[in-house]
Amino acid sequence: MPATYKILTCIIALIGSSSLLLTEGMMSFFILSTPFVLTGYYRAVKGYPPAHRFVIGGLSTVTLIVFFIDIRLSQDVISAVGHLTMLFHAIKSFDIKDPWDPLQVFFMSLIQLLLASEVTRSMIFGAIFLVFMVGMVVAMFYSHIIKEGASGIRRFLRPIVTMTLLLIFMTTVFFLALPRFRGSLFGRPLSKGIKSGFSEKVSLGSLGEIKLDPTIVMRIRTSPMKGFRPYWRGMTFDIYSDNTWSSLQQGMRSYSSQNGVFLLADYDTKKGFRQEIILEPLETDLIFALRGAYRVEMESKTLSITDTGDIYIPKKSGKRIRYTVSSSNTPLMEKEPSPVYLQLPEDMAWLRGFTEGILPSAKDHKEIAKTIETYLRDNYTYSLSPSTPPDGVNPIRYFLLDGKKGFCEHYATAMVLMLRSMGIPARVVSGYMGGEYNRYGRYYIVRQKDAHTWVEAFIDGAWMRFDPTPAAEFTVNSPLFLYLDFLRMKWERYVVGYSRADQLRLLRFFERPVKVALWRTPSLKIESWFIYPLLFIILIAGIILYTLLLRVPQHIPEESRYYLKVRGLISKKHPVKESHTVREILSHFKTDDEVYPYLKEFILLYESLRFSGTADESMKNRYHYLYRILKEKL
Amino acid sequence: MRITLTREGRRFILALLVVAFAAFNTANNLMYLILGLMLSATILSLMAAYVSLKGVSVEFRIEEPLYAGVRTYAEFFVRNSKRYISSYSLRIELKGIDDGEIYVERVLPDETLSINKSIIFPHRGIYRVSHIRVYTSFPFIFFVLTKTLGKSKDDSMIIVYPSLYDVTRVVEELILEIRAREGIRKTMEGEEFQGLRDYQYGDPFRSIHWKATARTGTLMVKEYHEGKTEKITIVLDSLRYTDRALFERAVSFVSSLSAELLGRNFVLRLVTCQKSIPPGSGREHLFKILDHLAIVEESEEINCPFTESLGGEMVMILSGPDSALRQYASAASRVYYASNL
Known part of the structure; x- marks a missing residue:
């Protein structure tokens, strides 16, 4: 077995194992097994004998025992199998004795890649997959070469490159064309989900921890919103009691999908904002969008929406969700709101006096709300670590009167309660604000730290948004980060998130030219179902035509083909006209001792082969030999 | 495919x-x-x-x-x-x-x-x-x-x-034996015409006298005086052998013997239990003999009339002393047993 084959086997083993590193908890096993793998293959390359079979057998038994213990302890079969495969690589590296052993290693690496595909969606998987694909082609060629006893890999370099390119192309075609089915019988969720901070009850200050987390929550492809920051609306809270906000969720309406589209309201689609959202798995069944959603496109059978405009999917998803929302992003018009939006805790009676104190000249509700918003923004300090109120002191009272430091929840709660104390219906809305706009991919990157709460007040028959929180500083990422995130977004969108709807879109894209061409001809009325058989017939006809075209040149006798090639080569040096005979061509080279004897013999042989009909195999071989020489000399 | x-x-x-x-x-x-x-x-x-x-x-x-x-x-x-x-x-x-x-x-x-x-x-x-x-x-x-x-x-x-091996010594001994018995030193200086006779199976075509054939309407061949050419008949016992290897050894021996004798310009005839190759000489004749020896198999009975006048010297290669053909051994100049080869 050549040393390069062993090195290649080692690389494939490491590629397989590294794919598992993308999942949690595999690092320790990788660190444990890699030195053994490297040592084993080093020994194999250096020509040391494989380990004794008792040692291999003993270690395999121990590994199996570890595997069962692992399953029992972790209760996670996929991780346990992943650990097992890593240990297998370590043991196998000491037992490479015949050409079939590397095949077992390739197979095990394929299993590792499968396991990784089940537990990760990272873009790095794509890179590993690509390297594995190339490695597999080379390795399989090597297996073939060793099996056949060929002299080496050099002669096969061209087919290796061709096969690799074809493999990449065909894999892409299969990936795009293979049918997708909804749902699954087995399998497990991708992850436990990111802690969202969105639940039916939210304690004051619970967002503080999340506001420090840079984890990406969603990517939203939409046109940039100049002049204002987008508020990705999530959940509405209406009751404040014991320093906790809760939601009554009055009037939940359920919608059924019509070909993946949920029409929530009538609205002029040209005026709305279209948002294509990829939401990471969150520990909530809420989905986010700009306010005033009137149309949702997503792969779900049903969707629920509260009267307050919160959108819920049927159940919490362990996988990434992709959906498109069209929103009007205008104040939500509504009839007279429920009195629940005027609810104040019993110990907050003092608040009206406090609010009136800051409203010397406010006349209407809108002005009152604006004044409160400005007052809070200007007189209070934004802090993610506000001082804790003394025992028994209401945190909002402490925020407004003593501490004067807090973050969005404090500001929003204080404003809602102040508005309510003035008889203006108000509620707290939580979601995400802003996000970083990626100019390369034209989408917003929204992170956990963009989590936000703001205020909606019912003024002049509509729920108007107010945000009393002062603008916090935000970081700008480097172009490299943004570009990588753009690639990640594409990976998520077109590889991980590729769906049946995309397949249909792709099919429509390919059938469009056919459709347009046919539909424009008034006399040709062809039903759409006809397109697919027609495409199939065109494909078959193309193949037949191609095959026939390929065969046509074969009617030229072989000896003539060689002769014409030589004539072509000569024409580069001397002008050769169509009317020139072979003798005339030969006369050009009379003085050229390098070419003349070969050319003369070549032409004599050509005449014999072409016209005498008594050619034997040795003459043909000589003719080919002369052609090769002339090719070099001319 | x-x-x-x-x-x-x-x-x-x-x-x-x-x-x-x-x-x-x-x-x-x-x-x-x-x-x-x-x-x-x-x-x-x-x-x-x-x-x-x-x-x-x-x-x-x-x-x-x-x-x-x-x-x-x-x-x-x-x-x-x-x-x-x-x-x-x-x-x-x-x-x-x-x-x-x-x-x-x-x-x-x-x-x-x-x-x-x-x-x-x-x-x-x-x-x-x-x-x-x-x-x-x-x-x-x-x-x-x-x-x-x-x-x-x-x-x-x-x-x-069949595979050939060196039988020079065997052939030289055989020639000495034949010549010693006949007391004649023969040279291959030429052939003396004796007369015409009817064509027999195995006669070479070149010996056909076409004029006489045309005249009589039956195939006539020229006959030469015996002794002018050295004619040897090799008889291979191809009746069932006790051991297949012995038979192969005998076939190989006959092939080698034929090649050596024809190389020395003898006129050779081969007789097995299945077939008789008429007398002939030269390289072409060797291949005729070898063609038969390439495919000759052990048989249960004698299908070839080799008891007919064989003419010339006869060399027999028998499977062993118990061979059914041993009864003809007395007419042979030399008998070889496959087991001794």
Whole structure:
């Protein structure tokens, strides 16, 4: 077995194992097994004998025992199998004795890649997959070469490159064309989900921890919103009691999908904002969008929406969700709101006096709300670590009167309660604000730290948004980060998130030219179902035509083909006209001792082969030999 | 073309089915990627092997005469008539010859490769190359695609003569013995015409007297005076032997003896239990004898009338002292037993 084959086997083993590193908890096993793998293959390359079979057998038994213990302890079969495969690589590296052993290693690496595909969606998987694909082609060629006893890999370099390119192309075609089915019988969720901070009850200050987390929550492809920051609306809270906000969720309406589209309201689609959202798995069944959603496109059978405009999917998803929302992003018009939006805790009676104190000249509700918003923004300090109120002191009272430091929840709660104390219906809305706009991919990157709460007040028959929180500083990422995130977004969108709807879109894209061409001809009325058989017939006809075209040149006798090639080569040096005979061509080279004897013999042989009909195999071989020489000399 | 799945191919297809089930079940796109890769590898494997075999033709030539156990060379001409694509990793097998397999790494487009392959035919007899098999497991080792190339009837038969060995001493002893008994020192100075007689089975065509034949209306041959040429009849006992190896040894001995005697310009006649080869001399006659010896088999009965006037000296090769032909041994100048050879 050549040393390069062993090195290649080692690389494939490491590629397989590294794919598992993308999942949690595999690092320790990788660190444990890699030195053994490297040592084993080093020994194999250096020509040391494989380990004794008792040692291999003993270690395999121990590994199996570890595997069962692992399953029992972790209760996670996929991780346990992943650990097992890593240990297998370590043991196998000491037992490479015949050409079939590397095949077992390739197979095990394929299993590792499968396991990784089940537990990760990272873009790095794509890179590993690509390297594995190339490695597999080379390795399989090597297996073939060793099996056949060929002299080496050099002669096969061209087919290796061709096969690799074809493999990449065909894999892409299969990936795009293979049918997708909804749902699954087995399998497990991708992850436990990111802690969202969105639940039916939210304690004051619970967002503080999340506001420090840079984890990406969603990517939203939409046109940039100049002049204002987008508020990705999530959940509405209406009751404040014991320093906790809760939601009554009055009037939940359920919608059924019509070909993946949920029409929530009538609205002029040209005026709305279209948002294509990829939401990471969150520990909530809420989905986010700009306010005033009137149309949702997503792969779900049903969707629920509260009267307050919160959108819920049927159940919490362990996988990434992709959906498109069209929103009007205008104040939500509504009839007279429920009195629940005027609810104040019993110990907050003092608040009206406090609010009136800051409203010397406010006349209407809108002005009152604006004044409160400005007052809070200007007189209070934004802090993610506000001082804790003394025992028994209401945190909002402490925020407004003593501490004067807090973050969005404090500001929003204080404003809602102040508005309510003035008889203006108000509620707290939580979601995400802003996000970083990626100019390369034209989408917003929204992170956990963009989590936000703001205020909606019912003024002049509509729920108007107010945000009393002062603008916090935000970081700008480097172009490299943004570009990588753009690639990640594409990976998520077109590889991980590729769906049946995309397949249909792709099919429509390919059938469009056919459709347009046919539909424009008034006399040709062809039903759409006809397109697919027609495409199939065109494909078959193309193949037949191609095959026939390929065969046509074969009617030229072989000896003539060689002769014409030589004539072509000569024409580069001397002008050769169509009317020139072979003798005339030969006369050009009379003085050229390098070419003349070969050319003369070549032409004599050509005449014999072409016209005498008594050619034997040795003459043909000589003719080919002369052609090769002339090719070099001319 | 015939497609066969290899052991590795079977495992790969099985794995592919498992991955396909997993991908369809989970709707996991990364698994679809792996499924796509495996499907592509399978299809490309078939396509590459097909393309590799397409347009490949094979001719072969074996130098004759062939003798059992003697190394000879077969020349293969492997032609790739495709215009742009090379053929890779071809195995070419002459069906019917155990040792007749070659491996070709690459044949460039429009190229004819000539490859010499040493072959040893272990046994005498007729080898029939029913067809030429060209197969490949290129580029991976999942499938073996086989293409069968037909062979014309004339070329399909290869005759392998019995192995020859040096019998100079035996022949010299035999000649001395014959000459000592006859007391004549013969030279091969020429032949003396004696008369005409009717044609008998086995007479060489060149001895036919055409004028007399035309005159009488029956085939007439010229007869020469005996003693002018040295005529020897070799009788090979081909009745059932106790041991097959003994028979082969006897056949090989007769072949070697014939080659040596004909090389010394003797007129030789061969008689076995199945057939009688009429007297003759020269290289062409040797091949007549060897043609028969290449295929002669042990028989249960005597079908050849070798008891008829044999003429000249007779050398008998018998299976052993118990041979049924031993009764004729008294007429022989010399008797060899296969067990003593």
